[in-house]
Amino acid sequence: MNITRRDVGHIAELADIGITQEEMEEFTHQFNVILDYFDLLDRLPMGEFRRGDAPDEFNILRDDTETPCLPQGEAIRNAPGREDGFIRAPRVM
Amino acid sequence: MVELAEGDRDDLNAFITRCELPPLREGRLSGHRVAVKDNISTAGVQTTCGSRILQGYIPPFDAFVVERLRAEGAVIVGKTNMDEFGMGNTTENSAFGPTLNPLDTSRVPGGSSGGSAAAVAAGLASMALGSDTGGSIRCPASFCGIVGLKPTYGRVSRYGLVAYANSLEQIGPMAGNVRDMALLMSVIAGHDPRDSTCRNQPFGFPPRSEIRGVRIGIPEEFFGEGVDHRVATIVYQAIERLEELGAEVIACSMPSMRYALAAYYLTCMSEASSNLARFDGVRYGIPVNHRLPWHEAFRDVRERGFGKEVKRRVMLGTFALSAGYYGKYYAKAQLARGMVREDFARLFGEVDLLAGPTMPSVAFRLKEKSEPLSSYLADILTVPANLAGVPAISVPCGKVDHLPVGLQLIGRHFEDELVVNAAYAYEEAGRG
Numbered sequence: 001m002n003i004t005r006r007d008v009g010h011i012a013e014l015a016d017i018g019i020t021q022e023e024m025e026e027f028t029h030q031f032n033v034i035l036d037y038f039d040l041l042d043r044l045p046m047g048e049f050r051r052g053d054a055p056d057e058f059n060i061l062r063d064d065t066e067t068p069c070l071p072q073g074e075a076i077r078n079a080p081g082r083e084d085g086f087i088r089a090p091r092v093m
Numbered sequence: 094m095v096e097l098a099e100g101d102r103d104d105l106n107a108f109i110t111r112c113e114l115p116p117l118r119e120g121r122l123s124g125h126r127v128a129v130k131d132n133i134s135t136a137g138v139q140t141t142c143g144s145r146i147l148q149g150y151i152p153p154f155d156a157f158v159v160e161r162l163r164a165e166g167a168v169i170v171g172k173t174n175m176d177e178f179g180m181g182n183t184t185e186n187s188a189f190g191p192t193l194n195p196l197d198t199s200r201v202p203g204g205s206s207g208g209s210a211a212a213v214a215a216g217l218a219s220m221a222l223g224s225d226t227g228g229s230i231r232c233p234a235s236f237c238g239i240v241g242l243k244p245t246y247g248r249v250s251r252y253g254l255v256a257y258a259n260s261l262e263q264i265g266p267m268a269g270n271v272r273d274m275a276l277l278m279s280v281i282a283g284h285d286p287r288d289s290t291c292r293n294q295p296f297g298f299p300p301r302s303e304i305r306g307v308r309i310g311i312p313e314e315f316f317g318e319g320v321d322h323r324v325a326t327i328v329y330q331a332i333e334r335l336e337e338l339g340a341e342v343i344a345c346s347m348p349s350m351r352y353a354l355a356a357y358y359l360t361c362m363s364e365a366s367s368n369l370a371r372f373d374g375v376r377y378g379i380p381v382n383h384r385l386p387w388h389e390a391f392r393d394v395r396e397r398g399f400g401k402e403v404k405r406r407v408m409l410g411t412f413a414l415s416a417g418y419y420g421k422y423y424a425k426a427q428l429a430r431g432m433v434r435e436d437f438a439r440l441f442g443e444v445d446l447l448a449g450p451t452m453p454s455v456a457f458r459l460k461e462k463s464e465p466l467s468s469y470l471a472d473i474l475t476v477p478a479n480l481a482g483v484p485a486i487s488v489p490c491g492k493v494d495h496l497p498v499g500l501q502l503i504g505r506h507f508e509d510e511l512v513v514n515a516a517y518a519y520e521e522a523g524r525g
Binding site: 008011012013014015016017018019020023026027030031033034035037038040041042044059060061062070074075076077078079080081087088089090091092 | 150151153154286289290351352355356358359366370373374375376377378379380381382383384385386387388390391392393395396397399401404405407408409411412415421422425426428429432464465466469
């Protein structure tokens with residue numbers, strides 16, 4: 001795997017994370033080192049595979065009834081932008 | 094040893110926020126002062142996860158475990174420092190500065206629950222809660238010379254724990270000795286309908302000093318490449334002690350260890366890339382710039398709010414899940430995770446517990462692990478238990494020079510009591 005600076009820029013965009021030029025250089029080097037290590041999974045024996053002793057799996061569902069929840073004011077209290085009881089977000093379009 | 098007896102000083106930077114939350118009533122923890130890791134929600138008290146992006150966030154509700162502490166008489170004395178969102182094993186990846194190891198302040202306390210371990214080891218709290226995604230309770234317990242348990246996945250409710258890698262993480266107890274740790278575990282274990290992975294299985298207290306006839310497997314891989322031979326010697330001596338106490342010690346092998354670390358990191362990074370998408374500056378945390386378009390605004394907030402290790406893991410997780418690379422990375426990691434589970438299942442058909450060192454070395458020097466991969470490699474002995482969801486404890490078993498070494502004991506799913514009893518037997522024998 002050879003990751004270029006351009007790849008790192010693209011991944012940052014996909015992840016919605018701004019990175020500095022300095023981080024771009026640093027991450028390019030580090031990602032190559034880390035992904036080289038992950039390549040050892042290419043040597044996994046791909047033969048028959050059992051799931052092991054996963055504990056019994058079953059869905060835990062509750063009855064579809066109303067239960068108490070946070071009042072609206074409490075629920076949005078941490079939002080930095082609020083308007084008329086709603087959370088303000090950046091424009092999408 | 095740093096002198097911290099004089100009241101309130103926190104020279105180690107163990108806490109991000111100090112507080113004094115009184116108990117709601119008397120109970121089994123009356124008289125105990127408990128520190129809580131800063132990724133566990135406390136109503137009315139800032140909860141940052143060690144991240145700038147959550148500075149000033151005040152949860153409107155208590156985590157299940159915090160409700161339990163307050164209902165059982167504990168005073169909550171503060172929110173402890175941690176690697177940002179739990180990503181690290183040194184507590185140096187905190188936006189609020191590193192925590193120092195109370196036993197040697199030129200060294201790290203381990204991580205990511207390093208503040209919790211340092212607070213207990215320095216006597217600033219009698220017990221603490223941590224969380225463990227790949228060793229984050231056991232590593233700092235080992236480095237600070239205290240006891241820490243990663244419970245079976247599903248034994249303790251994660252309601253109110255700020256999620257980083259849901260399929261791996263558990264909240265767990267830390268204390269200066271096994272009995273106190275078991276007491277705290279008995280308070281936090283049990284049913285909570287708000288975490289659908291949580292089983293209704295209370296934890297038995299007090300622990301029993303029982304080890305006679307217990308079969309303990311010693312996988313050769315636990316003493317493999319990268320394990321400091323001085324640490325290995327101390328841990329072998331501890332295992333001999335368990336044998337003298339009546340345990341049956343059996344050599345065994347765990348071939349999946351070869352793949353465990355890669356499987357762990359790909360899984361936690363992938364889960365983090367999804368979980369941490371919620372930190373967008375809209376609902377909490379540092380404010381988003383409303384003048385910018387959606388994606389630009391988020392990128393800007395997350396550039397300013399996340400530290401380097403969080404950026405690395407979210408980006409690598411995004412990459413591992415992206416079209417074209419999913420099969421090469423994430424899917425293979427899940428295959429390897431299955432092999433780890435299968436190895437544990439096979440071994441637990443032959444033995445009751447597995448034993449080895451908790452960490453390959455004693456506490457690192459500050460800034461010693463500046464390259465990410467070298468830091469990741471130090472987690473090799475702790476991540477298998479998280480991949481399989483089995484319980485694992487770290488109990489102090491001696492020192493190399495002046496620094497503590499942890500003995501790790503791993504058990505079958507939901508047999509946390511057996512793991513704790515064995516650690517208790519070891520600790521009691523040392524006292525006698």
